[in-house]
Amino acid sequence: MTIEAISKAIGDESRRKIIEMLKDGEMPASSIFDQFDYAAPTISRHLSVLKEAGIVITRRKGVYIYYALDKEALVAMANWLSSLLPPTNQVVKAAPKERVARAPKVKTENPFDKFQSEF
């Protein structure tokens, strides 16, 4: 899950289209194939590039393999971009929900913390 791999993967139009298709949830490979005029193996390869980049994850359910976005990679990419912008335009995570004082041990994971230091 490097910026190198993520940005390269995002650089292709078909792969961006796949990413957008998965925006609202997982989808079996065959459903993804259906939305392209390309042959299935071509799209299968795009899927594997996305997977190697860490942009998607898969789970098998019977015969079907479901693809879903792994948001962390997209967040990492957004953070890389954010690091290039001055504070005025800077993109930042939305204001965190109020911490529940009752359960202090359960930290809400902030996906930005994980990557901000990396770049």
Place this chain on the structure above:
Amino acid sequence: MTIEAISKAIGDESRRKIIEMLKDGEMPASSIFDQFDYAAPTISRHLSVLKEAGIVITRRKGVYIYYALDKEALVAMANWLSSLLPPTNQVVKAAPKERVARAPKVKTENPFDKFQSEF
């Protein structure tokens, strides 16, 4: 300045390096060339790809051509990514500065407004 061109431009390592070099301000082409082991024409071409994508702008000062980031393209890209994330992880613009009531005609330009609708 399309997502197509921007993401393709960002997909190359040398070009990302150039982008990072320009993070804190403009720089003449020759200074950029110096930081690479590649021949100047090779980097010059990368610069033109970045320019065509709208990621950098140039100004000539005498013999030198200064390159600088055009933040709008990066913001557009960040917004595309943002649109793929659920509200929880969503990246958003930092809270806007308080509007100066004394000078209501001078709107602080919000670079996000310009692109959010596009994706």
Place this chain on the structure above:
DNA sequence: ATAACATTTAGCACATAAGCTAATTAATTA
């Protein structure tokens, strides 16, 4: 076991992209 379907892998053809050197354009100075 084999048939049927979903998906990936292999191997090849073609297009695009990145690198180089040489030549050109543009501005400055002698």
Place this chain on the structure above:
DNA sequence: TAATTAATTAGCTTATGTGCTAAATGTTAT
């Protein structure tokens, strides 16, 4: 105007990437 420096464009070679078809793999059902 000629020389010098900055930068780009032209033309070429090679590497990488994307597409295809055919074959292989994996799972389920008969």
